[in-house]
């Protein structure tokens with residue numbers, strides 16, 4: 001068994017990993033990420049402390065599936081050579097779920113101590129690289145080739161950055177890649193940041209959430225060259241029909257209240 005000792009934002013990866021593992025063990029999984037289930041079996045950690053239950057697991061799985069589908073769409077649109085940069089990858093096995101062809105180069109980026117755990121848990125694969133760095137550091141982007149269509153994708157990361165760090169990161173990404181860039185990530189609004197103590201990942205880890213994106217178009221102003229392709233409300237996004245009935249009933253009751261409806265959104269920008 002692999003002992004892991006992570007704190008704050010790094011520890012939250014265990015919450016989402018466990019959500020995907022429980023989904024994989026369900027009778028009718030949404031994502032079916034059996035590698036996540038195997039990883040949970042291999043890690044010496046009391047996953048009950050995540051407070052994620054089988055009933056909550058589809059919420060994690062639906063988000064992962066939605067973002068997986070954007071990655072697949074990007075790879076279809078850019079057939080041939082392309083680069084995927086997966087930021088704040090945690091212990092997500094997205095590269096195996098997508099299983100891209102040999103013409104795709106894939107980078108998973110997370111803090112060095114997280115990458116160390118990834119290396120212990122997951123096998124290598126051709127075209128797949130890991131970078132141990134904070135996404136807020138300068139320098140790691142130089143390790144990624146430019147001149148090819150590039151997708152920067154992140155799930156459950158933006159809210160752990162400050163607004164300044166987030167905007168700087170988006171600027172660096174758009175400046176760096178000159179072969180066409182797509183940036184896809186989920187973002188919280190101000191209400192989600194204000195009510196963060198209700199978020200199981202925050203409660204369990206003691207992490208603090210900072211960055212809210214209330215108006216996705218503001219980033220077009222803050223990051224020269226970026227244009228907004230999609231801003232999709234997570235509660236009603238494709239795949240949300242797979243959420244448990246209780247969540248769906250609640251979400252349709254809350255739909256008229258815009259700040260509640262927009263607590264979490266999937267954003268896709270292009271350059």
Ligand SMILES: C[S@@+](CC[C@H](N)C(=O)[O-])C[C@H]1O[C@@H](n2cnc3c(N)ncnc32)[C@H](O)[C@@H]1O
Nearest residue numbers: 010012013016088089090110111134135155156
């Ligand atoms: C909620 S977890 C999500 C992990 C993964 N994307 C998933 O969906 O399972 C948040 C992740 O963001 C990473 N993270 C937070 N701040 C980061 C930073 N500044 N640089 C790199 N990774 C960061 C954490 O280490 C953690 O893996």
